[in-house]
Amino acid sequence: MSKENPWILCYTRQPLEDILYAPRLAYSMHLAYSEDGEHFSALNHNSGVLFAKATENADRTMNPKSLKKPYLFRLSDGSYGIVAVRVEADGEPDAESRGAVLLFTTKDFLQYREVGLLPLTADQFVETVQCCYLEDQKRYRVLWQDAQGWHSKETEDLYGLNMAVPSTAASAPAEEHVALSNTGIEGIVPGNAMPVSAEVAETVRLRLSTPENIRISVPEKVTASDEAALANTKVTAFYSDGTTAQKKVDWDTSAVDWSTSGEYQVSGTVHQDHFPFPFATNRADPCIRAWNGNYYFIATNDADSNHTLYIRKARSIPELANAEETLLLDSDTYASVKGLLWAPEFHVIQGELYIFFACTTGEFFWEESHVMKLRQGGEPACREDWSMPEKVVRKDGSPLCEAGKVISLDMTVIEGREYYVAWSERQFKPVDIGAWVYLAKIDPREPWKLISDPILLTKPEYGWENNHTFVDEGPFALQTDRHLFLTFSAAAVDATYTVGLLSAEPDADLSNPSSWTKGNYPILTSRSVPGEFGPGHNAYVTDEDGDIWNTYHARPGVKGSRSSGIRRVHFDVAGYPILDLTEERDLQPSLRQVSMVVEVL
Numbered sequence: 001m002s003k004e005n006p007w008i009l010c011y012t013r014q015p016l017e018d019i020l021y022a023p024r025l026a027y028s029m030h031l032a033y034s035e036d037g038e039h040f041s042a043l044n045h046n047s048g049v050l051f052a053k054a055t056e057n058a059d060r061t062m063n064p065k066s067l068k069k070p071y072l073f074r075l076s077d078g079s080y081g082i083v084a085v086r087v088e089a090d091g092e093p094d095a096e097s098r099g100a101v102l103l104f105t106t107k108d109f110l111q112y113r114e115v116g117l118l119p120l121t122a123d124q125f126v127e128t129v130q131c132c133y134l135e136d137q138k139r140y141r142v143l144w145q146d147a148q149g150w151h152s153k154e155t156e157d158l159y160g161l162n163m164a165v166p167s168t169a170a171s172a173p174a175e176e177h178v179a180l181s182n183t184g185i186e187g188i189v190p191g192n193a194m195p196v197s198a199e200v201a202e203t204v205r206l207r208l209s210t211p212e213n214i215r216i217s218v219p220e221k222v223t224a225s226d227e228a229a230l231a232n233t234k235v236t237a238f239y240s241d242g243t244t245a246q247k248k249v250d251w252d253t254s255a256v257d258w259s260t261s262g263e264y265q266v267s268g269t270v271h272q273d274h275f276p277f278p279f280a281t282n283r284a285d286p287c288i289r290a291w292n293g294n295y296y297f298i299a300t301n302d303a304d305s306n307h308t309l310y311i312r313k314a315r316s317i318p319e320l321a322n323a324e325e326t327l328l329l330d331s332d333t334y335a336s337v338k339g340l341l342w343a344p345e346f347h348v349i350q351g352e353l354y355i356f357f358a359c360t361t362g363e364f365f366w367e368e369s370h371v372m373k374l375r376q377g378g379e380p381a382c383r384e385d386w387s388m389p390e391k392v393v394r395k396d397g398s399p400l401c402e403a404g405k406v407i408s409l410d411m412t413v414i415e416g417r418e419y420y421v422a423w424s425e426r427q428f429k430p431v432d433i434g435a436w437v438y439l440a441k442i443d444p445r446e447p448w449k450l451i452s453d454p455i456l457l458t459k460p461e462y463g464w465e466n467n468h469t470f471v472d473e474g475p476f477a478l479q480t481d482r483h484l485f486l487t488f489s490a491a492a493v494d495a496t497y498t499v500g501l502l503s504a505e506p507d508a509d510l511s512n513p514s515s516w517t518k519g520n521y522p523i524l525t526s527r528s529v530p531g532e533f534g535p536g537h538n539a540y541v542t543d544e545d546g547d548i549w550n551t552y553h554a555r556p557g558v559k560g561s562r563s564s565g566i567r568r569v570h571f572d573v574a575g576y577p578i579l580d581l582t583e584e585r586d587l588q589p590s591l592r593q594v595s596m597v598v599e600v601l
Contacts, residue, residue, distance in 0.1 A: 101120060
């Protein structure tokens with residue numbers, strides 16, 4: 001292998017125990033990186049980055065699919081292609097793709113486009129496939145194996161290749177990846193490796209690895225007139241991916257005489273809020289909101305089978321961990337609220353505070369999204385200061401969902417050009433199609449009223465979304481000056497629960513489905529942070545220092561109870577959120593002690 005360029009290796013994995021790494025996860029394309037083409041390191045926590053889409057039936061139910069034998073190659077325009085054998089979710093042959101293989105394209109190995117099935121033969125299952133571009137002939141050569149042996153086809157138009165293009169018998173290709181089986185990567189079933197440009201390789205390596213703090217930059221000298229002025233002096237944390245973050249410092253000023261001009265050497269400890277996991281046991285779908293100088297915490301209460309909502313109040317986010325809980329809502333106060341109080345969220349709309357949540361009038365199949373409003377001047381921790389819940393309705397005033405057949409839940413607010421809500425909706429009758437996420441505009445004066453027809457944002461089409469059940473839910477917006485993100489949760493609410501990502505430009509028309517881009521792989525899983533299983537249902541809060549915190553729930557063990565966690569959101573080199581930056585990676589303990597000179601005038 002050439003050592004002049006870095007290399008990318010594709011592979012799938014052997015499945016583990018179903019609750020840990022099921023076939024729907026293992027049978028996806030994974031990536032590894034190498035500087036020399038010989039020693040490879042797994043990327044993305046050894047988790048898949050490319051998944052096959054499910055196919056859809058006339059009744060909107062879906063047939064989950066997986067992939068095997070991925071193969072990387074370069075396209076004529078310099079970008080990259082992937083061919084792979086599509087299989088059923090559990091890895092068995094896929095009758096729908098008999099005689100064909102899946103074709104994907106990508107520019108960066110981060111975002112992929114599934115072109116579709118590439119027909120090769122009429123009646124045989126393809127077992128293995130390869131493809132290459134013959135630069136001197138300006139043609140593609142596809143080589144595949146089925147039960148009758150090896151075959152090949154050549155074409156100038158790969159996307160238009162079909163069974164009408166004649167095939168010829170071919171010899172088995174030289175084995176490309178024998179040496180790659182000894183990479184040390186857990187469960188690896190190697191595909192092929194190829195050299196890529198240094199720019200592409202570095203982007204993939206940085207974007208698919210969790211950074212860590214490698215240096216703290218401290219000003220040599222600052223001028224301050226008092227302790228309050230010094231407290232505003234921050235240091236810069238540098239990370240292994242080239243990103244940075246500003247950090248406060250707890251300065252020791254005991255050696256400074258603020259009444260006497262001069263220079264003083266001060267030391268300090270870089271400040272880091274500590275949030276042990278779990279932050280709150282038996283509390284799922286957590287949400288924190290700053291309001292009138294306080295922070296409020298609310299979550300689904302798993303301790304009583306979701307019959308109550310409690311609220312916590314504190315002056316800072318860390319203090320919420322031990323704050324007293326006050327009953328906010330129960331299943332006895334209102335005739336329309338009889339249980340299954342799910343996923344409460346605080347949202348401010350035109351200066352007014354609301355709680356969006358789901359509840360049922362009785363049975364599970366009557367679960368619907370509701371909204372409560374805080375009265376003017378009210379205290380969020382006082383239940384009497386909240387209005388009676390209003391059921392969300394469509395623009396014609398009809399119910400959002402057909403009671404007894406379709407449920408709605410996890411409604412959230414997005415502020416773009418206008419106000420929008422996104423929510424999860426699951427049709428159970430006449431057939432269960434799983435939970436899909438929708439979006440619509442709302443009237444900001446009465447945010448329980450939609451003023452546009454819903455559009456579909458995402459459905460559980462990938463293996464990580466339909467593992468154990470077909471579910472996309474828990475959307476929540478995260479907006480920066482570079483991007484608008486919508487994280488959502490997917491799969492069963494067990495140890496396979498995971499977080500996906502939708503993105504849009506900040507000024508985009510969010511009611512246009514083409515404004516949204518869906519990532520092909522999850523950004524937070526049970527493999528992201530050791531000891532946290534099934535992370536999901538995110539919400540975000542910005543503290544007084546401008547730091548963004550991710551509140552989520554996970555399980556402190558494969559079968560542990562859903563419990564809340566909090567972690568700082570970091571942003572990668574492209575401005576995309578990193579949700580698995582642990583405290584040790586966020587601030588290296590050996591770098592916490594700093595010093596500098598303070599000049600008192």
